[in-house]
Amino acid sequence: MGVNPQLAGRVYPAGEAYTVGREKIREFARAVKATHPAHFEVEAAKDLGYADLIAPPTFAIIVAQRADAQLIEDPEAGIDFSRVVHADQRFVHHRPIVAGDQLVAELHVDQVRAMGGGAMITTRAEISTTDGEKTATATSSILVRGEGQ
Helix, strand or coil, rough: CCCCCCHHHCEEECCCCCCCHHHHHHHHHHHCCCCCEEEHHHHHHHCCCCCECCCCHHHHHHHHHHHHHHHHHHHCCCCCCCHHEEEEEEEEEECCCEEEEEEEEEEEEEEEECCCCCEEEEEEEEEEEEECEEEEEEEEEEECCCCCC
């Protein structure tokens, strides 16, 4: 079974909330070599006007990938994850992600385009707090290689 071309327009609802913890921010910052003190020291973040540590911009990928998993795991999607190649990732930030945030993401399948024997799928994860405040929009494109590719 190949990728379902009728995925375009599908919306996967927000799942369980992800709690942004201080140590998760610190671990992520170290992993991506983000060195700003506001990622590590509460006082440095407060000096910038934030209530707690602020996450590096790409931290949003954690929540976005949790939303993407709904699509990948959907049997109707027809996606064989062993054939997936990550093609593109973009973020638009509406406000910084801060320790203590409870984040959810609604996933939109914006485009499914046939490419050879495979398909390019573009998704958009609208990330917000559980009380509805928008934090980031993550747009991702994956290539699902067809048989023999």
